[in-house]
Amino acid sequence: MKARSSNHWPWDALGVESDADERAVRRAYAKLLKRQRPDEDAEGFQRLRYAYESALQMAAGGVATQTQTAVQTAEVGAEAEAPGKPLSGATRPVHDEQAAPREPDAFERAVQLWQTFVAQPDQLESRRSLQDLFTSVVNIETRDELEWQALCHCLNESTPATLRTNLSAVLGWRDGAHLHKRNAAIASLALNRIFADEDYDTLRLRYTDAMALLEGSQPQMATGVRMLLRAGVRAQLEQLLAALANYHANVMRLRLDAGKVEFWSGCLKLRIGVGRLFGPALGLNAWCGLLFATASLGPVKGWGFEEWGPTQLGVLLSTLMLALVGIASGAVLLNEVQQRRLRALRSIGWLRYGWVPVWLGGSIAALCGDVDGATYAIALGMLGGCTIWAALIHGWPPLKRLAITAAFCATASGLAGHWLAIDPHAWMLPYAHGVLVAFFLSFSQPEWRVWLERRSRVSWACAATWFAGFAALIALLLERDAQSMQLAWALFTLLSTTGGVLATARWKEWPGAIPSLFRGYVNVVWMVVAIGQPDVIACLNAGLLGIWIIEGFRQRGNDGT
Numbered sequence: 001m002k003a004r005s006s007n008h009w010p011w012d013a014l015g016v017e018s019d020a021d022e023r024a025v026r027r028a029y030a031k032l033l034k035r036q037r038p039d040e041d042a043e044g045f046q047r048l049r050y051a052y053e054s055a056l057q058m059a060a061g062g063v064a065t066q067t068q069t070a071v072q073t074a075e076v077g078a079e080a081e082a083p084g085k086p087l088s089g090a091t092r093p094v095h096d097e098q099a100a101p102r103e104p105d106a107f108e109r110a111v112q113l114w115q116t117f118v119a120q121p122d123q124l125e126s127r128r129s130l131q132d133l134f135t136s137v138v139n140i141e142t143r144d145e146l147e148w149q150a151l152c153h154c155l156n157e158s159t160p161a162t163l164r165t166n167l168s169a170v171l172g173w174r175d176g177a178h179l180h181k182r183n184a185a186i187a188s189l190a191l192n193r194i195f196a197d198e199d200y201d202t203l204r205l206r207y208t209d210a211m212a213l214l215e216g217s218q219p220q221m222a223t224g225v226r227m228l229l230r231a232g233v234r235a236q237l238e239q240l241l242a243a244l245a246n247y248h249a250n251v252m253r254l255r256l257d258a259g260k261v262e263f264w265s266g267c268l269k270l271r272i273g274v275g276r277l278f279g280p281a282l283g284l285n286a287w288c289g290l291l292f293a294t295a296s297l298g299p300v301k302g303w304g305f306e307e308w309g310p311t312q313l314g315v316l317l318s319t320l321m322l323a324l325v326g327i328a329s330g331a332v333l334l335n336e337v338q339q340r341r342l343r344a345l346r347s348i349g350w351l352r353y354g355w356v357p358v359w360l361g362g363s364i365a366a367l368c369g370d371v372d373g374a375t376y377a378i379a380l381g382m383l384g385g386c387t388i389w390a391a392l393i394h395g396w397p398p399l400k401r402l403a404i405t406a407a408f409c410a411t412a413s414g415l416a417g418h419w420l421a422i423d424p425h426a427w428m429l430p431y432a433h434g435v436l437v438a439f440f441l442s443f444s445q446p447e448w449r450v451w452l453e454r455r456s457r458v459s460w461a462c463a464a465t466w467f468a469g470f471a472a473l474i475a476l477l478l479e480r481d482a483q484s485m486q487l488a489w490a491l492f493t494l495l496s497t498t499g500g501v502l503a504t505a506r507w508k509e510w511p512g513a514i515p516s517l518f519r520g521y522v523n524v525v526w527m528v529v530a531i532g533q534p535d536v537i538a539c540l541n542a543g544l545l546g547i548w549i550i551e552g553f554r555q556r557g558n559d560g561t
Helices: 022-033 042-081 106-118 127-135 140-153 161-171 177-182 184-206 208-215 221-227 233-246 249-254 258-278 280-295 310-332 336-346 349-353 355-368 374-394 399-412 415-422 428-453 456-479 482-502 507-513 519-532 534-560
Strands: none
Touching: 022 042, 042 106, 042 140, 042 184, 106 127, 106 140, 127 140, 127 161, 140 161, 140 177, 140 184, 161 184, 177 184, 184 208, 184 233, 184 249, 208 233, 208 258, 221 258, 233 249, 233 258, 249 258, 280 310, 280 374, 280 399, 280 428, 336 349, 349 428, 355 374, 355 428, 355 482, 374 428, 399 415, 399 428, 399 519, 415 428, 415 482, 415 519, 415 534, 428 456, 428 482, 456 482, 456 534, 482 534, 519 534
């Protein structure tokens, strides 16, 4: 028995010899069809069906060639035996030479060229060899058949991925409309596999560390979670899985192990859950527990930790326990449907933005009240509740960024200096206010600004009201009595919040106006003045916001004209 031709399509797909006749092809197809059910593997059935049809065409072409040669030989012999009949030029016998074979058609020529090419393994990895192969074919029909042979070869599981990507680059298969016109099913199967190889190489270059995890051996779950603790790996894996799910479904189906993808998705979910549980959520809830515990002291003459007792410690620990249990339960017990309902609940207007007036009301009430009375304690509790409320609606921000923004907002605005001048133990309220300012700047303020920009009349009315409040702020600060100062700072708290909604507060551009050599000194001086003379800083902040509001309205007017 002759050895089966290696790496030849479609004979290797059917499991027959390259010189098999139509009968052998049909038997092989019927035998394979019993194992390759179209309802179980549609892609495999399409490959088998097209291999069967191509093999029949090639086998029929071989039989036709042999038959035509035999007929020509018989005709030549009959004319030679006929007495007195001259021989025609087409059938004149040639004694020293054999009859010229039939010129192969485009399909047969393409098959011969491609089988000769793939029989040389050293050429399969070279893009130049592919370019030379297709450049050497002048006949358009032969070149089209050769391209189709190459496309069908890409259906083989043993075809190197490099050959697929090189063929796509040389022949421009990203725009493969002409291939779909010939056979849409086969073209789709082959091109999906080719594009999956190309996208796979692109993902390997872009997400090197994450792809290394999916390609490597599968560790234990605990080991996988620890591997995601490395800097950048978790974020890279998260981006890769999102790209696979949204844009590269063929890579997921054809090139990656579904079990490994599911495993690392579970590791990522566990890593994010643990990070949220013991990261920002733990720190933020500890801060809220501190506010609740201090508020539970009630009206006292001091707000230091030396005033704490078992009640305050119990409030702090209870807040932490309830928060951790709630977060863990929400991450583990809620299914996808319940998660969607929760997201829909967060989009309700009064739930999404209701914490803002409560927060501002608590801060203003504390500024207008007596620091030794119940107003301060109630305000601390309100701000702690608003912090949890905002975190549940908008999510848990990075703890480091939140702490820096809160400290800057509380100190650089002069609010911390004002409270420290009243009572050094009352430092919690300005920083609790700063935490909520950070939430407001990150989430609510951009949404409110977009809403207000679409309503010009409302914007002008709010701007007029703001400047009226700014004039009242200056007048109250000039009074210099205790009650006027309380009202001035309450008004400043409201103006500093709404001013950022009316126009973009460009605080990041402020250091650009100062030479780099002096920026550090200017920041230090600003913080010293903010603590020692907070009234001056309040006027400067309000004045800068007023300038930016005017510039914002002027820019809108220019854009409108």
